[in-house]
Structure formats: structure tokens, C-alpha cells
Amino acid sequence: MTAPWFDDPRFPMPLLDLLLAGTVGRDHLLRAAALAGETAVGADAPGLWRRRQAHLLVAALEEDSLYGPTAAVLAGLFPILPAGCVAPAFAALVTALAARFTVPDNTAYYQRLLLGDNAGRLDRYLENEIQTDRHALFWLHVALRRAVLQRDFDRAATLAGSALTGTLAPLRHKIDGDLALLGGRPAQAMGHYAALQAKAPWPGGLFRQGLAALAAGDAPAAQDHLAGLARAVPEHVSAMLALADLVSGRGEARSLLPGSLSVALYTYNKADDLNRTLESLLVSDLATSSGPGRVYVLDNASVDATPDVVAAWTGRIDPGRLTGIRLPVNIGAPAARNWLAADARVREADYVAYLDDDVDLPRDWLARLAAAAKAYPEAGVWGCHVADAHNPAIAQGIDGMLLPLPSGSNEPLILSDLHAQGFDYGGFAHLRPCLTVMGCCHLFRRDRLLGVGGFDIRYSPSQYDDVDHDLRLLLAGLPPVYQGHLTIGHRRPSPALAPVRPEQLAGGQANWQKLVAKHDSRYAAMATLQRDAATRDLRRKVQELAEAGIVGK
Template sequence: MMTPLWLDTPGFPLPLADMLLAGTLGRDHLLRAAAMAQAAGETAPDNADWPRLRRQLLAAALEEDPLYGPTAGALAQALRAAPPGRINPAFSAQVEALAARFRPPESVAYYERLLAASNPGRIEAYLENEIRNGRAALFWLHIALHRAVLGRDFDRAAALAGLALAGELTPLGHKVAGDLALLRGDSPAALAAYDAAEALAPWPAGLFRRPLAALAAGREDVAAKALAALLRDFPEHVSAGLALYDLISGRRRGLGRLASDLCVALYTFNKADDLDKTLASLFASDFSRVDGTVRTLLLDNASGDATPDVVAAWTDRVGIDRLAAIRVPVNVGAPAARNWLASDDRLAEAAHVAYLDDDVDLPVDWIARLAAAAEAYPEAGVWGCRVLDAVNPAIAQGVDVMLLPPDQGQEEPQLSGLHAQGFDFGGFAHLRPCLTVMGCCHLFRRERLLGTGGFDIRFSPSQYDDVDHDWRLALAGTPPVYQGHLAVAHRRPAPALVRPRPDQLAGGQANWQKLAAKHAGRYAAMAAALRQATTSDLRRKYEVLAQVGPRLDAGF
């Protein structure tokens, strides 16, 4: 008998289902889903579950960004309409206090002038003064904490939070302290802070970040019970369901093997220092997980720096049988470089191909992690990973991207960007099908790499050629699979840290328009294929969780 899911409910809107299947993270993503739940409730006012879902989505949005006043205001209103006894009074009081105390300033013009002047010292002094003086303190604290986490100045962040989150906001202060500790890497402190927050003002379904902190601290028993309890109260929390399944099934720690030869292919242009570091991490990898030979094929896109010297030094170090280089006379761009590598006879000898960027830091077990994904989903067209910023690992640059329904007034669907709406607390560490993965570290079976026609050179010099290739794989019935338990550091700074140059922005926007035009008319088929893949995957996982449910109740 098929295990029913929340989306099997008669009349459950497909756009809302697609939003939830994409994940239950990201403040703006969750606020949009809550608005959809509210609209569904207005269409079916006799269904008491829509207000419950809206309340929980709003609470999840507040967990994602706990100092955002508009979320607190909407949640406070929703809680007032909740049936008696459904919500802990202390939590309601906390939300009401936050909503009442969050007041935007009359003007932010002076702050904008400070930003334009690019004087960090004056900016930080101004923010601290505004927080201390209590004039729109929570508004300015919201900005100051974001800046502090971007700069990884967690001591300053904690000190500023302590200035404003006391008294009636003490439970929220514990919640924010947990967030800062988790991002800093102190998971035991994070778990203790979340426990303190929950003891004073329990959230409607519990904090999702509490089991994430428990996982990071090695407390899998605590994490399993907390995730199971959260899902009982909030079954639509897809991210929690994915985390619980990967914990129970062992996929969270799973390592696999490639049963045949592997060719590692990468291309480079004028990044000698980055390339040297990338090759160092590559040749420190655990190649014992490959039952065959491993060869690296490197294409130098006519670099004018010391790249040829770096390539020569590494070839001498590891041998030409392990590292073969190609140097082309001009920079052919990313898609043509990928195709050039794919057409090389030496790559044709391998059953698997891993494409890497020239500015990544690979963990030792990256092959074993991708092999585990290939073993779990052998039908996939490509297996990718979670990509973190090398300078600030709290910033996720790439996760599992999904297709979202068009926003009001738009014709084209959107690509999900949940990771760009906040920091990475561990909620993207799961394994599942998706629409596209970030192309700086991904694994193919060679015949599937070549079977979709290669990478489209119309996306030269770079950007979206890998997305286009993934979309074609999804339409062909072999969707990408995301291995979120493999985190690869990317040394190209995230836009949150370094603003892209105007030419980079223009090139990206132009290539996005090419991508949208190329696939116009295919979005409905793509959305249906993705929905089928993700729903079937989630259903299988929930069937397993339903079978082990009593075991969780008794203690994992």
C-alpha cells in the first residue's frame, strides 16, 4: 500500500506542492509558501488544516531569520486566530513582543552614505550606537548580525545581540546565540542555546536547527528524536524529512566505490595559484575508492600567467600517466573547453568523468561521497555536491536547485535560491534528485555525459552551460542528483562577499536570457518530470520512516 503524503490531500495546490518539495528553508521562500497556504485556505475555508500549515510556515520563516519584523507581525496575527491550546503562550508572547518592538527607522539615508563611503569602522560604530540607544534597535541589530556573520566576527555578533535581546526577548536571545554558535562551528554550544530557547518558549513544531546542531555535535540520538517529533507536527517540512531519512538509512555517512576507471577533467585560464591548490587537493584524494585507473586531463585555455609552470611541476610530480595536459592557442571558453575534454581519446577510456573547476578545495573523500550518490541513484544523469564559500563556509554557493512556479505577473518559472536567502546551518545536507547542480565538481557516466549533445557553446565564455546540460538530462528522464553530504569549498568569492563586476553581471544576465529562450515551451514538461522524481523519492523515504517510527519513539 502506498504511503500517503501531505500533497495527496484532495485539492492540494500543485504550485504550493512544488514550493514545499523544493525545501522548507529560506525566509522569502517560506513566506511565499505561507501566502499560498493562506490563499488555499480562503478557497476552502472549512478545511482547518490550511491555517495550521500557514502558521507553521510562518514560524519556519521566523526561525530562518528571527529578527525580521514583517515575519513576526504576520505570525503574531496568525497565532491570535489559532484555536485555544494549540500554541504555547510563551511562544505567542515572544512573537508579539518581537512584532511590537521591531520598528524601522524614519530614514536610512545616513547609513546608505556610510555604505557608499566604504568605511567599515564608521559603519560598525554607527550600528552599535543605534542598537545601544534603542532607536529601532532590532532593525539595526538585524543588519549588524548579518554583517558580522559575513565577516565571521562572531564575538562582535554575540555582544551586539546581548545589547537588545534581553528581558522579554530572552528566549529569542538564546535562539540567536544558538544560530551564531552553529555558524561558528561550536555545535555543543548551539545545542545548549537551542535547548534554552525551547525551554522558555517552545516553537510550534520545534526548532529545525536544534537537530542540525545535534547532528553536528555527534548526538544522532537527540537529532533523530527531534526530527521525528518535528515531522509528526509538521509533516510538510520536507527538509526535516530528508535529514531524518539520511540519518536513519545511513546515507549521511555513506561512502561508495566506482567500479571502473575515472577521468578527472578540468580546464583553466590565468589562475596559476588557484590551480596549484586545486591540484594539491586533487592528488591528496582517496583514489582507493576507484576500482580502476584514475587519470586527470587538464586543458589550459591559453593562460598568460604561470599556469604552464604549475602544470609542468605537477606532471613531473605525479607522472604523465596520471596528469595529461592540453594547451590551446586561444581561450575557447567554458562550454567549448568541456567539449574539447570530452572528445579527447584519453577520456573515452573511462566509464566515469568528473569535471572540476580550477579553484576548488576537495575533501579527501570526495570520490567516495559521489560514488555513494551513484550507488543510491544509478539512474541519474549527473551527481553533484554542496558548494561552500572557501573564505566563509557559512555561505552556500550551490545546493540542489529546483524549478519553482512563476511569481505573480511572470510567465517563466523561477529557479530556487533557498541557500541565497540566509546562511548554511546544515539544512542542505541531504541526498536526492533535483533539476541542476553546481558545475564546479560533478560526476558523470561517460555515455550520459555525451548522450545529450555536449555543452552548448552559445553560453560562452561561461555561466549556465552546465545548467542547460542538466536541464536536458532532466528532460531525458535522467535528472541530476545532489549529494549534500559532500561539501566542496569554492575559492571564487560569493556575491555576498565580493560584488560581481558589471561585465560579469551583464554576461550572466545575457546567458540567462539565452537559457530561458532555448527552453521556452519546455517548462511544463520539466516541472512535471521534476515533480515526479522528487515526489517518488520522498514517498519512498517516508515509507521507510513510517516503518521505523515506533523505533524512534522508543529511542533511536
């Protein structure tokens, strides 16, 4: 088998780290494309690097298909690409988008409307700007994001139809496909994407065409689309991960946890949320090889109806399955986690799962995490994909990765935010090691949980204590593993739906600085450990696909 690109010692390490983090997220891909373009200058094989740059720009345009600046950079690359790389119809579409996307000189009036409370007036303003063709694509870009946040997909499609005409007409199929996929209609999305590919073929293929087929349950079509993209663009890591999990069956795997389980929750003054969380938890399948898991709820001195909720559920289920622990004062999240971990009853179990008090769990959540534990028994923690419960098009938590610092950056540490750069079309559904997982639903082996020390109470009352613990696990040779085939809903709204309160923002920023300072001397070691784990995992999956005859050897 020919050595893959990620094993080439000449491949720039910053670009390698960016691609290993994932090949989704517009700004992330634009940064990767810029690095590929810089590498092409003076390279032994400039044509190869220009093709890589073009493919990354194409992926960035797929992520945000109305963003004119991406189209402008891509259109400028067409004259120097090898012949046959791009279909003429696609080149014409990109060139037209670049020419027609213009930015208004002044958006002050829109900003004033945005700060007001008259949503109808704001919507009418956007419609008027689109219809009068004054910077129509810019305003359509704004209006579509707003409509998706409101889950008004019909209005979004109507607005797109009014603006995407003439040479831009093929792009309407792309937007309609995206809206259908976000709206839970993957079969319709497949039809729209097929129409786009027939009129203006996306070079290498559309990642979302494979994702739509996966969501529709059409495994053969998903494999066909993902394999075509992986062969054409082997650097498309997200497509390769999705394809490998589909072919291997990891995407559908469920297992029985091999040992006993304690499920640990902590809460403060969120009686209604806790009640809903316990309802979804206690109707889920908590079976393990040692019998059903036991649930422990720590009440951080709530003054609402939380004690009544815990008492009601304790009396409603089998004796001993749920135990309430009430504290006289609120000790914060890190200390609450430590209190639960130190409880003699919790410590009897082989595994400990921590849950937030405002999550919605699918029935098979534990079986999905157990499958991750079976596939990656060496992990320090297994976490999952977290979606906004109010709008599942918004991802809140995925596989966090350490990113290389941009040239001239004053930041000591950058964590990936691919999920925050756009909406969630299914591109985070994979299983692999990473730097950190979101702490509102994660599973530990008890000995590994305690082996690197408890959660650091300097992050009280909350935020980044789970990240800090994950970093210590990685440094101990126990990398976190992300189970992207398990999605839980988180009822705390995303910042895009509800502004972060000033005290939360200040607390988060302060704790971020604590995290940065605490691990200041360890970032290079973390980057190496993360890179080695991610590369080793990708190499194994590419080899699996090659042995199955799906990608080239």
C-alpha cells in the same frame, strides 16, 4: 499507511512545488505560508490549513528570527488558531517582536557609510543605533548579518545581548545558538537551543536543534529532534529529508566507483588557484574499481605560470596520472568541457568528473559522489553542496529546483535560491534528485554526458552552460542528483563578499536570457518531471521512516 499530504490530489500544486524545493529560506517560506493562507479561505478543513500556514510562518521565523514582518503576520494568526497550537510564552515572544520591530524612515546615512571605506565608522554607527534603542531590532538585524559575513561571532553575540532584553530575552538564546552553529560550535548551539525551548517552546520544534546535533555528531539527539519536527509538521520537507538520510545511513555513506574515471579540469590564468586545486585533488582518494582515476588539465592559452604548474605536478606524481593539454587560444568554458569530453584518452573512462580550477576538495569527495551514484544509478549527473571557501556560512550551490511562477509574474522561469536567502546552518545536507546541480564539481557516466549532446558554446565564455546541460538530462529522463553530504569549498567569493564585476554581471544576464529562450516551450514538462522525481523520492523516504516506526503510518 495513510496517504501523505503530497499524494493528496486536492493539495495545491504551486504550494506542493514550493515545499518540495525545500522548507528553508525566509522569503520562500513566507510565500508558501501565504499560499496556505489563501487555501484556508473556503477550504473544507480551514483549521488544517491555518495550522499549515502557522507552521510555515514559524519556520520562516526560525530562518530569520529578528524579522518583524514575519512575527507580525504570525501574531495576527494566533487568535484564529485552534487552542493549544502555540505555547503562551512563544506567543508572547512573537507578539513582542512584532511590536518592537520598527523600520527607520530614512537610511540614507547608513547607505552612504556602506558605500564608503571606513568599516570602523560603520560599525560604530550600528552599535550606537542599537544602544540608543532607535529602531534597535532593525539595526541589530543589519549588524548581525554584517558580523556573520565578517565571521565576527563574538561581536555579534555582544550586540544581540545588548538589545534582546525583557520580553525578548528568550530570543537571545536563539540568536546565540545560530551564531554558535555558524561558527563551528554545534555543541554550544545545542545548549542555547535547549534553553530557548525551555523558555519559549517553538511550535513543532526547531529544525536547527536537529542540525546542531547532527553537526556535533550526536545522532540520537539529532534523530529525536528531527523526528519530533517531522511528526508535528509533516510538510517540513527539509527536516524529513535530513531525518531519512540519518536513519538510513545515506548521510555517512561512501562507495567505490564501479568503473574507470577521468577527472577533467580547464583553466585560464589562475596558476595559484590551479596549484591549490591540484594539491587537494591529488592527495584525495581517487580509487575506483578499475584503479586510480586519471587527471586531465586543459590550459586555455594561459599567459601566467599555469604551464609551469601543470608541468610541476605532472613530474611530481606517477607517470600517466596527470596529462596537460594546452590550447593556442582561450575557447571558453563550454568548449573546453567539450574538448575534454572528446579527447580519446578521457573517453576511455566509464565516468568523467569535471572540476573547476578554484575548488578545495575533501579527501573523500569521490567516495561521496560514488555513494550518490550507487543510491541513484539512474541519474544523469551527480553534484554536490558548494560552500564559499572564505566563509562556509555562505552556500553557493545546492539542489536547484524550478519554482512555480507567482500570480501576475512576467518571468518565464524562476530557479530556487533558498541558499541565497540567508546563511547555511546545515539544512541543505541531503541526497535527492533535483533540476540542476552546480557545475564546479560534478560526476557523469560518460555515455550519459555525451548522450544529450555537448555543452552549448552559445553560453561562452561561461555561465549557465552546466544548467542547460542538466535541463537536457532531465528532459531525457536522467534527472540530476544532489549529494548534499559532500561539501567542497569554492574560492571564487560570493557576491555578498565581493561585488560582481560589471562584465560578469552582463555576461550572466545575457546567458540567462539565452537559457530562458532556448527552453521556452519545455518548462511545463520540466516541472512535471521534477515534481514526479522529487515526490517519488520523498514518498520512498517517508515509507522507510514509517516502516522503522519513526513517523506515523
